[in-house]
Amino acid sequence: MGNDRLFLLRAVQIAWNGILNGGGPFGAVIIRNGKIISEAFNRVILNNDPTAHAEILAIRQAASVMQSHELGDCTLYSSCEPCPMCLGAIYWAGIKKVVYASDRNDAEGAGFSDKLIYKEIMLNPSDRKISFLYLTDAGGKEVFRKWDELENKISY
Amino acid sequence: MGNDRLFLLRAVQIAWNGILNGGGPFGAVIIRNGKIISEAFNRVILNNDPTAHAEILAIRQAASVMQSHELGDCTLYSSCEPCPMCLGAIYWAGIKKVVYASDRNDAEGAGFSDKLIYKEIMLNPSDRKISFLYLTDAGGKEVFRKWDELENKISY
Numbered sequence: 256m257g258n259d260r261l262f263l264l265r266a267v268q269i270a271w272n273g274i275l276n277g278g279g280p281f282g283a284v285i286i287r288n289g290k291i292i293s294e295a296f297n298r299v300i301l302n303n304d305p306t307a308h309a310e311i312l313a314i315r316q317a318a319s320v321m322q323s324h325e326l327g328d329c330t331l332y333s334s335c336e337p338c339p340m341c342l343g344a345i346y347w348a349g350i351k352k353v354v355y356a357s358d359r360n361d362a363e364g365a366g367f368s369d370k371l372i373y374k375e376i377m378l379n380p381s382d383r384k385i386s387f388l389y390l391t392d393a394g395g396k397e398v399f400r401k402w403d404e405l406e407n408k409i410s411y
Numbered sequence: 412m413g414n415d416r417l418f419l420l421r422a423v424q425i426a427w428n429g430i431l432n433g434g435g436p437f438g439a440v441i442i443r444n445g446k447i448i449s450e451a452f453n454r455v456i457l458n459n460d461p462t463a464h465a466e467i468l469a470i471r472q473a474a475s476v477m478q479s480h481e482l483g484d485c486t487l488y489s490s491c492e493p494c495p496m497c498l499g500a501i502y503w504a505g506i507k508k509v510v511y512a513s514d515r516n517d518a519e520g521a522g523f524s525d526k527l528i529y530k531e532i533m534l535n536p537s538d539r540k541i542s543f544l545y546l547t548d549a550g551g552k553e554v555f556r557k558w559d560e561l562e563n564k565i566s567y
Contacts, residue, residue: 263549270554280558300565304471305480305504306462315460324461334551339532340503343496345541346528348461352542356551365555366566372502376495377533385501386508393419395490395512398426399521402436409456410522 259354262286262332267356269296269309270334277301280365282334283309285317285326285350292329293317309333310341314348324411325349335362338369339376347411415510418442418488423512425452425465426490433457436521438490439465441473441482441506448485449473465489466497470504480567481505491518494525495532503567 262284269282279297286292295312299305310333317326327349331337336358337345345353362369380387402408418440425438435453442448451468455461466489473482483505487493492514493501501509518525536543558564 259544260546260549263546267550267554270551271557274554274557274561280554282554299480299503299567303474303478303480305474305482305567306467306471306500307480308503311462315462318459318461322459324455324459324463326461334554336536336545338499338503340496340499342532343494343499343528344462346524346531347455347464347494347496350541352544354544354546356546356549357555358545361552361555365558368502372499373532375502376498376529380492385506388415388508388510389492389514390416390419390510390512393416393512394423395426396517398423398430398436398438398490399513399517401427401430402521405430411455411461 258289259332262291262330263334263354263356265291265294266309266332267334269294273297273309279309280334281309283313284332285313285329286332287317287321287326287329292320306340308338308341310337311344314341314344314350318348327351330354335359336369338362338367339372414445415488418447418486419490419510419512421447421450422465422488423490425450429453429465435465436490437465439469440488441469441485442488443473443477443482443485448476462496464494464497466493467500470497470500470506474504483507486510491515492525494518494523495528 273296281297293316298307429452437453449472454463
């Protein structure tokens with residue numbers, strides 16, 4: 256718990272750095288073998304990139320450092336509970352542990368849509384605010400069939 | 412529906428390009444005012460980047476083209492139903508419509524974790540396969556309080 260708190264305080268400090276540097280109020284740090292391998296604050300506005308959340312940037316940077324899409328031996332510390340986008344990225348990266356210092360309710364209170372997106376993602380696609388249209392006759396399944404047949408593919 | 416099908420066929424074609432070029436079997440295209448402004452296939456393995464899904468790459472590229480994190484007047488066409496990470500990115504980008512050609516069940520059949528992640532995201536953090544630890548005394552809420560006070564911030 257001692258180190259968890261220490262690294263989490265660093266993530267919160269990075270969030271402060273975000274505010275001081277024109278970024279968003281979110282910070283993330285990724286730890287491997289007790290050492291920081293990446294850290295980032297939210298740069299959505301700075302980079303004109305809606306995906307540039309602190310966790311996404313930290314994951315991309317850590318994967319670059321590790322030269323691997325797999326971060327199974329890493330822990331992510333985030334100033335706020337990851338939003339659904341970042342949560343998805345955490346699962347895809349195989350990260351096993353996440354520690355955070357505020358939650359989706361706090362983010363909502365500050366004007367961010369995390370809680371709304373959590374609600375939307377649980378609905379059937381046809382019930383969401385965004386229009387979702389599933390066309391089953393455009394050959395989508397065939398791509399996966401071909402993928403299944405490939406012998407030298409890397410699964411993840 | 413005619414144009415939807417046409418652009419969706421293009422997204423599926425991009426997925427084929429992915430397979431042919433060492434990428435993953437997913438393709439995405441973003442349309443604005445009836446024209447393609449970005450397209451991408453999955454490059455997770457190629458780029459050593461767990462976030463490099465077709466939709467994420469297409470959104471980042473479109474935002475770069477538009478010089479804005481806001482893609483409210485864009486439609487996204489994807490060879491497969493977006494995973495939770497990409498769905499989150501779609502909401503953050505403000506995209507209003509998504510058209511897709513296969514779903515999370517097809518992705519699962521081809522060995523991808525989309526369906527598992529959809530299930531996990533709906534659980535309380537403490538019930539998930541990944542360990543989630545919420546430390547409430549690391550100053551996470553104070554960052555948002557400061558953010559609230561800022562006068563020149565850009566909300567999104």
